[in-house]
Amino acid sequence: MKCLLWVAVVPLLAGCIGPIDYLNTVARKARRAVAEAEAVNAQKLSPYEYWSAVTYLQMAREKAAHADFEDANKYGGRAVKMGELAKRQASEKAAEGPTAAETPPEEAPVVIEPKGGSQP
Numbered sequence: 001m002k003c004l005l006w007v008a009v010v011p012l013l014a015g016c017i018g019p020i021d022y023l024n025t026v027a028r029k030a031r032r033a034v035a036e037a038e039a040v041n042a043q044k045l046s047p048y049e050y051w052s053a054v055t056y057l058q059m060a061r062e063k064a065a066h067a068d069f070e071d072a073n074k075y076g077g078r079a080v081k082m083g084e085l086a087k088r089q090a091s092e093k094a095a096e097g098p099t100a101a102e103t104p105p106e107e108a109p110v111v112i113e114p115k116g117g118s119q120p
Contacts, residue, residue, distance in 0.1 A: 018069030026060045026076035033083025042090035049086035053079045 034053050042050040056079035063072035 018073065019064075022060075022064050022069045022072050022076065025073050025080070026057070026064065030057050030060060030076045030079035030083065033080045033087070037083045037086040037090065040087055040090045040094060042086040045090035045093040046086040049082050049089060053082035053086055056082060 030053075034050075034057055037046070037050050037053060056075045060072045060075035060079060063069070063075060
């Protein structure tokens with residue numbers, strides 16, 4: 001009798017793991033990883049990794065909206081990895097300081113001369 005009860009309860013509990021894992025992975029870890037990457041200016045210092053993390057997070061939310069929690073958790077895990085990578089790379093680049101390629105050249109002042117050649 002107990003065995004029959006377990007056979008009926010275990011599949012029900014297995015179906016509940018997806019949403020719980022989604023809340024842990026996507027709603028907490030992935031969102032935090034993207035926010036931390038944004039805090040260190042990863043949009044400019046590590047754009048590929050940052051926007052990959054943002055896109056994976058968005059896809060995870062879309063999949064969860066359609067109750068596809070398995071794919072949502074996969075995208076959430078990718079968002080965490082890319083967010084952490086973006087944060088690490090942006091922090092390293094910020095520590096190096098600006099390079100010659102990142103520093104814009106100084107612009108020459110603009111001089112506006114009157115037309116006609118006559119001076120008042």
